Structure formats: structure tokens, C-alpha cells
Amino acid sequence: MKVDFIIAGAMKCGTSSLSEILSLHPDISFSNPKEPQFFSGTKDWEKNLNEYHSHFSKEGLIYGEGSTNYTKYPCFNLNIWDDIFEYNSKMKFIYLIRNPIDRIISHYTHIFESGLTNKSLEEAIITNPQLLNISKYYTQIIPYIRRFGKEKVLIILFEDFVKNQLSITKEVLSFLNADPNKMPEIVKPVHANNSSEKKRPYRKYDQDLLPNLTKKISYRLWEKIYVPNNRFLLEKPKLSEKYKSIISNMLELEILALEDLIKKNLSGWLVTE
Numbered sequence: 001m002k003v004d005f006i007i008a009g010a011m012k013c014g015t016s017s018l019s020e021i022l023s024l025h026p027d028i029s030f031s032n033p034k035e036p037q038f039f040s041g042t043k044d045w046e047k048n049l050n051e052y053h054s055h056f057s058k059e060g061l062i063y064g065e066g067s068t069n070y071t072k073y074p075c076f077n078l079n080i081w082d083d084i085f086e087y088n089s090k091m092k093f094i095y096l097i098r099n100p101i102d103r104i105i106s107h108y109t110h111i112f113e114s115g116l117t118n119k120s121l122e123e124a125i126i127t128n129p130q131l132l133n134i135s136k137y138y139t140q141i142i143p144y145i146r147r148f149g150k151e152k153v154l155i156i157l158f159e160d161f162v163k164n165q166l167s168i169t170k171e172v173l174s175f176l177n178a179d180p181n182k183m184p185e186i187v188k189p190v191h192a193n194n195s196s197e198k199k200r201p202y203r204k205y206d207q208d209l210l211p212n213l214t215k216k217i218s219y220r221l222w223e224k225i226y227v228p229n230n231r232f233l234l235e236k237p238k239l240s241e242k243y244k245s246i247i248s249n250m251l252e253l254e255i256l257a258l259e260d261l262i263k264k265n266l267s268g269w270l271v272t273e
Contacts, residue, residue: 031055039067110200122243248272
């Protein structure tokens with residue numbers, strides 16, 4: 001087997017929901033876990049393909065996975081598109097994008113609730129380059145287009161996906177050459193987001209020996225000692241107009257380049273005085 005497609009990002013743009021929908025198709029075998037992060041986190045990946053393929057328990061005609069770390073340049077593998085091309089030169093990519101300000105706020109909520117930052121939203125934007133870098137959609141996706149060809153990359157607006165999951169799902173299935181008539185009926189929109197169900201894992205102590213040992217012995221004790229009671233945000237954080245303008249200015253060239261690439265009007269993403 002070989003993996004045929006990757007939902008490569010962007011983070012906080014609906015990749016989990018789309019992955020869950022596609023996994024329902026009888027011809028598609030989707031990885032478990034959804035994000036194996038194989039090409040972004042595995043040294044000597046050529047020697048570890050059995051590990052990669054072990055994430056696919058269901059036999060299928062089409063195999064796919066959804067690792068958002070593949071579009072977090074330059075935080076991970078700097079040759080990731082070349083490595084994936086060597087693995088499968090016919091790989092297809094699905095890339096979901098979203099109003100950058102909305103994505104940044106959602107990303108911040110994710111890292112705050114996970115215990116990965118205690119900073120305010122505006123402080124985090126200044127000190128955490130990922131918040132902006134992941135929102136540079138043109139920079140993140142253009143290397144894949146140059147390496148694999150534009151016809152191998154499908155770019156989807158998160159806003160379109162939220163408004164009409166059915167039509168976007170059909171578009172994705174057509175892109176993957178999967179029969180849309182085999183797709184089970186989706187009665188209500190799929191929203192696969194841990195934060196909406198207050199299930200986001202607390203990650204602050206992932207690398208610490210004592211908390212991890214405590215967690216193995218007694219999850220309840222670990223939770224009582226290490227996890228704050230008020231970590232889940234009851235309201236969405238808000239950005240000042242000043243910071244919205246700063247983000248817009250920093251990403252303007254990215255947005256204009258992306259607009260030309262996908263031939264869609266993205267002027268609503270820009271903050272104008």
C-alpha cells in the first residue's frame with residue numbers, strides 16, 4: 001500500500017472534521033490517529049514505513065491521513081515536500097484555509113487550554129512565531145504545488161466548508177476519485193473539535209518525568225495536582241482593532257499572493273482603516 005492523499009492543514013481550519021467525514025467513505029482508509037505526523041517527525045523515514053502503514057487498519061482503495069505539521073514551515077522537516085515526493089510522487093493534498101485572524105484566535109485558544117502558554121492573546125502573537133507562520137498560507141502551500149503540480153493540490157476555504165459540508169465533501173471526493181454515491185448520508189454537520197466538548201488534552205507537563213509518572217499511576221491524582229480547574233475558556237478571546245490591523249499588514253502580501261493563486265476574492269481578510 002501507499003498513502004494516496006494528505007490533509008496537510010492548516011491547523012484550526014476544519015481538518016479534523018473533514019478527516020472524520022472522509023473516514024466514513026467505504027473506499028477510503030483513514031489513518032488512526034488522524035495525525036501520524038510521519039514525515040514531519042520521523043528520522044530515517046524510509047526505514048520506518050511499516051510503522052507509518054500500521055496506522056491504517058482498514059483495507060481501502062484510497063488511503064489518507066491528516067497531519068497539520070506538514071504546513072508549519074519552518075518548524076519541522078525543511079525538506080518535507082521532497083521526502084513526500086520520494087515516497088509517492090502522485091500524492092494529493094487537501095489544504096484548508098481560514099480568515100487568518102480567526103485562525104490565530106482559535107490557535108491561541110488551543111495552546112492556552114492545552115497549558116502550552118499562559119500569555120495573553122496579544123502577548124502570544126508577539127512571542128510565538130507559529131501563530132503568524134501557520135497563517136502564511138501561500139508560503140506553506142506553494143512548495144507542494146511546485147513539487148507535485150497544481151492539479152495535485154486542492155485548497156478549500158474553511159468558511160465554505162462550514163456553510164456547506166455536503167457540496168465541499170463531494171468536491172473533495174471528486175478530487176480523490178472516490179465515488180460520491182457510496183458516501184453515507186450525513187444527517188447533521190460534523191464538528192470534530194475537542195474544545196467544543198471540553199476534552200482538550202492538557203499538554204504542559206508532557207516532557208516532565210514526575211507528572212507523567214503520576215499520570216500513569218493515577219490519572220485522577222495527576223489531574224487534581226497538575227491541571228488547573230479554570231483552563232477552559234468560556235468566551236472566545238478578542239483582538240483589539242490595533243492588533244487586527246498589525247496582523248493584516250504583516251500578512252497582506254501573503255493574502256494577495258494566495259488570492260491570485262486560487263482566483264478568489266479574499267479582501268475580507270484585510271483590515272483597512
